[in-house]
Amino acid sequence: MDTVSATATPNVSQGDAAALVALALQRTKNKAGEPRTRARMSYKTFRRLTGRRIGGAKFVREFTAEMVNLGWLMVRMPSAYGFVRAASLDKWPLTKSDVLAQELKLIGEGSITEVLDNARRELGKATDDSSASSAPNGSTRKKGEKTGPIGMN
Numbered sequence: 001m002d003t004v005s006a007t008a009t010p011n012v013s014q015g016d017a018a019a020l021v022a023l024a025l026q027r028t029k030n031k032a033g034e035p036r037t038r039a040r041m042s043y044k045t046f047r048r049l050t051g052r053r054i055g056g057a058k059f060v061r062e063f064t065a066e067m068v069n070l071g072w073l074m075v076r077m078p079s080a081y082g083f084v085r086a087a088s089l090d091k092w093p094l095t096k097s098d099v100l101a102q103e104l105k106l107i108g109e110g111s112i113t114e115v116l117d118n119a120r121r122e123l124g125k126a127t128d129d130s131s132a133s134s135a136p137n138g139s140t141r142k143k144g145e146k147t148g149p150i151g152m153n
Contacts, residue, residue, distance in 0.1 A: 011051035014059060018066030020049050025072060025083050037088035040080040054081070 012020065021041065028036045047053055054060055054076065067074050068086065075082040097104065103115045 014062040015066050017050035017052055018063055018070055021046065021083075022067065022070040022072055024049065025085075035085075037085040038083065040077070040082050042080045046081060 024041070024045075025039055026035060028039050030036050043053070052059070054063060064074050067083070071086050073084045073086050073089075075084070103119070106112075106115050
């Protein structure tokens with residue numbers, strides 16, 4: 001199969017970009033030859049395929065809406081875009097509010113600040129030794145710093 005040359009830049013619309021990305025994802029198979037329910041696509045591959053970069057908030061909204069219409073969810077990662085087939089989420093375990101029963105009780109009593117401080121402390125312990133503290137653009141966030149939606153960092 002021929003590949004797109006590094007100099008090819010189709011520069012297609014968001015809808016067309018989503019169609020090309022969804023087609024590539026649909027054609028990506030696992031070792032058993034079955035369609036994947038999740039896959040990554042490098043920024044370089046995305047750019048070569050569509051002639052575009054994901055960056056602006058408007059493009060992100062429109063592109064992700066098109067991907068949802070085609071059955072895929074997108075996550076921006078430090079080195080690639082991650083895609084998950086939306087239908088596969090139906091098989092995932094459901095998280096229920098009872099895992100936060102104590103926090104919900106404290107919130108009901110007006111102690112939201114205490115709950116959030118404790119949550120950030122607990123989350124910090126879980127991510128201190130992992131790469132989860134990296135911002136989507138590859139830079140390191142300060143503890144407690146928030147990130148924006150996909151493409152907004």
